[in-house]
Amino acid sequence: MYDPTRLAALVAVSEAGSITRAAQRLGFTVPALSQQLAKLEREAGAALLVRHHRGARLTGAGEVLVAAARRVLDEMDRARHELARVAGLSGGRLRVGTFTTAGMHLLPPALTAFRRAHPEVELAVAGYEPPLGIAAVADGAVDVALTHAYDPADPVPVPASVVQEPVLVEELVLVTAPGHALTAGTAGTARLPLGDLAGQPLISMAPTHPPRQGVESALARAGATPSVLVETPGYALVCALVSAGLGVAVVPEMVARTSATPVGVRPLAPGNLRRTISLVHRSDETNPAVDSFRALVRGTFGRAGG
Structure with a gap:
C-alpha cells in the first residue's frame, strides 16, 4: 500500500x-x-x-x-x-490567523487540502504576528491560528479558553552570504559551536522583540557583534541583508531553506535554539471545520518537518 x-x-x-x-x-x-x-x-x-x-x-x-x-x-x-457533507461541512466559514513564514510556506498546502475536502466552506485568512494570534482566537476574531514560540524564551501566557497544540519544531541555523568561510564546502555540513560566532557581524532580529529576546541574548553571550539591527522582524529582509554580505544571522531552518536570496546555511551546536510552530483554537467550542483543519495541518506540518 x-x-x-x-x-x-x-x-x-x-x-x-x-x-x-x-x-x-x-x-x-x-x-x-x-x-x-x-x-x-x-x-x-x-x-x-x-x-x-x-x-x-x-x-x-x-x-x-x-x-x-x-x-x-x-x-x-x-x-x-x-x-x-455527512458531517455537515457543506457551508459556513473558517477564519484562519497566521504569521508570515507559515502563511507563505505551510498554510497554502493545508488550505488546498481543506478546500478539496470542503469546497463549500468559505475561507478567510488574516495576519497575526506571534503571539497576537492567541489573543485573536481568545477574542473570537478568528476560529484557529498558527503561532510560534522560540527556545530559549519566557513562556507566553495562554488563556484558559484556548488550546495550544504544537505541530512542528525546527532548529535555528546560521545563514551567511554564499561562499562565506563558515558555510562553504565541507565546513557547512558540520555543526558550528555557538561560541564560534564570537566577533561575527550579526544581523540582529530586534533584541527587544519578545519572541526573539531569549535567542538574541544567547547570541550576545556567545559574542556575536550586532552589525545591523532589523527593528521590525522580517526574515525575508534579514536573508537579503545576509546575502548582500552585511553580516550573518540565525534564523529558522525553514526560512533558510526557502530564502528568496541565496544564502549559505550551517547547523549550530548544540542545536538547542529552536522554534515551535503551534496551532491554537478555542477549547469551549465545537467546530467541525476547525477539527478538520487541525487534522490537515498536523499531516501537512508533520510532512514538512520530515
Missing part, C-alpha cells in the same frame, strides 16, 4: 518539473521531500525520477505510478468531500 503523501509528492514533482519547486508548492523542505520520494522508490522497487541540472523528470515507472496516483488522490478527495 503506497502512502498517499508520497504519491502526492510524486505528482507535484511531475507537475512542477523539479524537486525544489515541488517542495515550495507542498510546504516541504527539499531534503524532506527528497526523503519521501526515496521511500516511495523503495516501495515501488524502481527508480521513479531522473534528476538533471534543470530539475527532474519521470522514468517510465514513474509515469505509470503518477497516473495511478492521480486516480487514487482524486478518489480520496471525493471521499473527503462526501464525509464533509
Whole structure:
C-alpha cells in the first residue's frame, strides 16, 4: 500500500518539473521531500525520477505510478468531500490567523487540502504576528491560528479558553552570504559551536522583540557583534541583508531553506535554539471545520518537518 503523501509528492514533482519547486508548492523542505520520494522508490522497487541540472523528470515507472496516483488522490478527495457533507461541512466559514513564514510556506498546502475536502466552506485568512494570534482566537476574531514560540524564551501566557497544540519544531541555523568561510564546502555540513560566532557581524532580529529576546541574548553571550539591527522582524529582509554580505544571522531552518536570496546555511551546536510552530483554537467550542483543519495541518506540518 503506497502512502498517499508520497504519491502526492510524486505528482507535484511531475507537475512542477523539479524537486525544489515541488517542495515550495507542498510546504516541504527539499531534503524532506527528497526523503519521501526515496521511500516511495523503495516501495515501488524502481527508480521513479531522473534528476538533471534543470530539475527532474519521470522514468517510465514513474509515469505509470503518477497516473495511478492521480486516480487514487482524486478518489480520496471525493471521499473527503462526501464525509464533509455527512458531517455537515457543506457551508459556513473558517477564519484562519497566521504569521508570515507559515502563511507563505505551510498554510497554502493545508488550505488546498481543506478546500478539496470542503469546497463549500468559505475561507478567510488574516495576519497575526506571534503571539497576537492567541489573543485573536481568545477574542473570537478568528476560529484557529498558527503561532510560534522560540527556545530559549519566557513562556507566553495562554488563556484558559484556548488550546495550544504544537505541530512542528525546527532548529535555528546560521545563514551567511554564499561562499562565506563558515558555510562553504565541507565546513557547512558540520555543526558550528555557538561560541564560534564570537566577533561575527550579526544581523540582529530586534533584541527587544519578545519572541526573539531569549535567542538574541544567547547570541550576545556567545559574542556575536550586532552589525545591523532589523527593528521590525522580517526574515525575508534579514536573508537579503545576509546575502548582500552585511553580516550573518540565525534564523529558522525553514526560512533558510526557502530564502528568496541565496544564502549559505550551517547547523549550530548544540542545536538547542529552536522554534515551535503551534496551532491554537478555542477549547469551549465545537467546530467541525476547525477539527478538520487541525487534522490537515498536523499531516501537512508533520510532512514538512520530515
